[in-house]
Amino acid sequence: MCVAYRFSPARGWLSRVALIALAAAAASLGGCAELSGLAAPNVEAAQAPPAGSDQWRAYTDEWGKRYNQNPGDKTASINYARGLRALTRYSEAAAVMRTAAVDAPQDYEVLGEYGKALADSGELAQAKDVLTRAYPDDRPDWTIMSVQGAVEDELGDHDGARKFYADALKIAPSEPFLLNNLGLSYALTKQLPQAEATLREASASPHADVRVRNNLALVLSLEGKYAQAEDVSRQDMSDDAARANVKAIRQMIASRGVASAVRSSPQPTVATE
Known part of the structure; x- marks a missing residue:
């Protein structure tokens, strides 16, 4: 079963991602994963x-x-x-x-x-x-703030990043892609219980997509909860593919380390419409 991961550059957020978790999944599935785009120019x-x-x-x-x-x-x-x-x-x-x-x-x-x-x-x-x-001070843009948070995470200022995410969530409460970035920020500092809880909240949203769930599977794998990670992956792929996906994630973690695995995770974009 091939899985199409849609990446939308027209929707804000830091889109410079290595997508190693997706690449690992693609490799484990015989290279059939498709990275595709869906624009909505405004x-x-x-x-x-x-x-x-x-x-x-x-x-x-x-x-x-x-x-x-x-x-x-x-x-x-x-x-x-x-x-x-x-x-x-x-x-x-x-x-x-x-x-x-x-x-x-x-x-x-x-x-x-x-x-x-x-x-x-x-x-x-x-x-x-x-x-x-x-954006002006009196009209902050949560989609830009999400990008700012991602930039701060890349620069190593995780407290600064989380302030951006927290302020953005005041504007867009429960926005799954903000929660996703916040969860990955926690994972970068190995605060895995917080990362899991935040990504579970993001994944529960009807607006969450496969990338959010794949990030949850990544964090569950980091915690050694491989069976739960497979359950999450099964929401988007077959049983065999889910097992292969988690196996690939485990191999990536073993070879690249926690921080590299998280930084390379598939981070979704945020809607600007």
């Missing part, structure tokens, strides 16, 4: 591409042509950058949004997309700076 009433890299390439090519006709144009820049991010062409996406930010240095939407692209490309210090200017 800067123009455009038809979003369906899941699948071929559609994303076509989408990106189309917006690339529009961007080339008018570099720095807000709509073309944001949609082209989102397409580039879907194709993991992160440095190009950052360059596109850098040009847009020069032309619109106070546009919150542009700055938000620029900060996400910088985070994707690993330019964390600059991403941190840009994201602080991506």
Whole structure:
């Protein structure tokens, strides 16, 4: 049974992830897992591409042509950058949004997309700076705050990251993707009971997806609760695939360590619609 993991760069959050847990699952399933994108651009009433890299390439090519006709144009820049991010062409996406930010240095939407692209490309210090200017103090954006938290986690400031997640949860209570990031933050510091409880709450949401559940399976595996991890995986795959998935996670933990396993976990994006 193949599992399609959908990754949506158009929905905020730190999308620069190695996806090793997914890769491990794919390897254990004979390489059949599919990483796909599902965009929902909110800067123009455009038809979003369906899941699948071929559609994303076509989408990106189309917006690339529009961007080339008018570099720095807000709509073309944001949609082209989102397409580039879907194709993991992160440095190009950052360059596109850098040009847009020069032309619109106070546009919150542009700055938000620029900060996400910088985070994707690993330019964390600059991403941190840009994201602080991506929303006004009196109208905080929880989707940007989620990215800020992820950046702080990457930089090693876990207390700072959790403050962003906590403040964002005041705006969007019980949002599963915020809870997911918070749970992974706890896992990074080996606070596994807190990580499990937080990810269980996230997974219980009807809006949670396979990535949230896979992260819960990861944390349960870190705790040695392999049978429970398999039960969680069975929500999205067959019994054999669930066993193979947990086996791959265990091998990853053994070879890479806890922190590397958590940092490489599939972190979902957050909706901006």
